[in-house]
Amino acid sequence: MNMYFQDFKMTENNKPDLEKIAKEQHAIKLAQKEKESNYYPEKLEEFGLKTINRFVDFHPDPSKYMKLGITFGHKGMEPVAEAMANNEPWAVVSGLNPSGPLHMGHKAVFDELLWMQKNGADVFIPITNDESYVVGKTSSLAESRRIAIEQVIPSIIAMGFKAEKTKIFIDSDYMDIYNVAMDLSPHLTLNKAFGVFGFDKSEQGENPGTMFYRSGVQLAQILLPQYEEFGGPKPTLIPVGIDQHPYIQLSREVARKKGFIPPAELDLKFMWGLDGKGKMSASREESAIFLTDSPEVAKKKLKKSYTGGNPVADYQRQHGGIPEICPIYTLRTYHFESDNNVGESCSSGEILCGNCKNEAVEQTLDYLSDHQAKLPEARKRINEYILTTPIRSIFK
Ligand code: SF4
Structure with missing residues (x-):
């Protein structure tokens, strides 16, 4: 069974209506996008x-x-x-x-x-x-x-x-x-x-x-x-x-x-x-890539991530994904891309989630490896950064 359909019951005689599923999922995610796009201007x-x-x-x-x-x-x-x-x-x-x-x-x-x-x-x-x-x-x-x-x-x-x-x-x-x-x-x-x-x-x-x-x-x-x-x-x-x-x-x-x-x-x-349930937060471990995560752990979290894509690949090719609500999109755009290419390729249906996640894994693991290699030296330099200045002026 295609992994995308793992949430849907499917039997030999009762095959899922892919068109219907695709449209429903697209409509749900579009509504989510609409809600999100109004949030910041309203605030x-x-x-x-x-x-x-x-x-x-x-x-x-x-x-x-x-x-x-x-x-x-x-x-x-x-x-x-x-x-x-x-x-x-x-x-x-x-x-x-x-x-x-x-x-x-x-x-x-x-x-x-x-x-x-x-x-x-x-x-x-x-x-x-x-x-x-x-x-x-x-x-x-x-x-x-x-x-x-x-x-x-x-x-x-x-x-x-x-x-x-x-x-x-x-x-x-x-x-x-x-x-x-x-x-x-x-x-x-x-x-x-x-x-x-x-x-x-x-x-x-x-x-x-x-x-x-x-x-x-x-x-x-x-x-x-x-x-x-x-x-x-x-x-x-x-x-x-x-x-x-x-x-x-x-x-x-x-x-x-x-x-x-x-x-x-x-x-x-x-x-x-990454769980699509709100902002990345340490209190929901699966939602976050920690800077100390091992490659295996980070890869597993990214592969499991919620996306703005559609469970039906053909539908996504035709109608595009919805990057505005996609954690993989925000991860790549915030941290690894210098422009909005990912968003444009996603909206046009040019890339699908599998490939997009593979690229996110590669970019994230490169970053984590580089960051973690710098930590031993950084630990030796903590005292250079710690503020110790006494605030005497309030006693004048
Ligand atoms: S193609 Fe990439 S950006 Fe678009 S919905 Fe899928 S994972 Fe998100």
């Missing part, structure tokens, strides 16, 4: 964000993600663009939870940060092991700290960040971040925090650590580059998924009260998980 409007089209026209060499519309929206990016154009200091802050090794979805964000560093940014990377612990993603602070040191930080270094323009800190090691949180807390009310972070006082699940983290420490991470120790107020860019807009909005309000420049928000589309 831009709802949150009053702008597209980055003007920035892309204005910059002599915008990032690949910007050109492809993967980085697509912003709020308040004008001071950053000006700093870039005038070679003035600016910073970018992008943190992550160390609850497991990095995956290709993280790599997409770090690729964008590398472009920003090449364009003059000082890159701040908070490793939020306190959040991993308080929200229950790891069993102890020690465990999330161990993951940060053994897996996350070496992978970040191996991606090619310059030590002199990169400041990585593990929250629980860099205690100054909690002093900065205290310094900012008078500029925030509990009512405001409840509203923005969606805390529901009737919920049993939330603990006070979650509230302290989100309303205090997260703001401290975003505004840290504007403290005197790092040269004072400066344009700062925060790349986020669009669902994090309210957090940035809040940090802009607090920045104004503190005499800082309101941080700018830059919105990136998420990378589809």
Whole structure:
């Protein structure tokens, strides 16, 4: 039996109606595409964000993600663009939870940060092991700290960040971040925090650590580059998924009260998980290619991946696939292609999923092999990247 039909019951006397199956599958995936294509424009409007089209026209060499519309929206990016154009200091802050090794979805964000560093940014990377612990993603602070040191930080270094323009800190090691949180807390009310972070006082699940983290420490991470120790107020860019807009909005309000420049928000589309059930996430192992995956494991996940293709090959040749909802398409376009050739060949029916997956396997294994070869050297260089600067200015 053709593997494509494994989900359909088929007997000698009751053969499946291929045309019907093909049409049904195509219609389901088209509806999914329609829903997805409306999502981001609706959010831009709802949150009053702008597209980055003007920035892309204005910059002599915008990032690949910007050109492809993967980085697509912003709020308040004008001071950053000006700093870039005038070679003035600016910073970018992008943190992550160390609850497991990095995956290709993280790599997409770090690729964008590398472009920003090449364009003059000082890159701040908070490793939020306190959040991993308080929200229950790891069993102890020690465990999330161990993951940060053994897996996350070496992978970040191996991606090619310059030590002199990169400041990585593990929250629980860099205690100054909690002093900065205290310094900012008078500029925030509990009512405001409840509203923005969606805390529901009737919920049993939330603990006070979650509230302290989100309303205090997260703001401290975003505004840290504007403290005197790092040269004072400066344009700062925060790349986020669009669902994090309210957090940035809040940090802009607090920045104004503190005499800082309101941080700018830059919105990136998420990378589809291989299971087709949402964004690539460490919490659904089969959805993600981890940067530490063995070739066998990565290949198996890619071969099993959901796609935007059709179970009937002839139908796909005739009507094309639907790359906009395909994790293989996003993987290849985000990481390995310099243009949208995969999307065009897919939509026209020129390539089918089997071949497309084979190419994705080849590209991914090449990348993983190269990345993993760099890890031993990266582990030796961790201290060059770790931020230890004490924040004394808050005691003046
Ligand atoms: S041909 Fe490639 S991009 Fe198109 S649906 Fe199939 S796997 Fe996805």
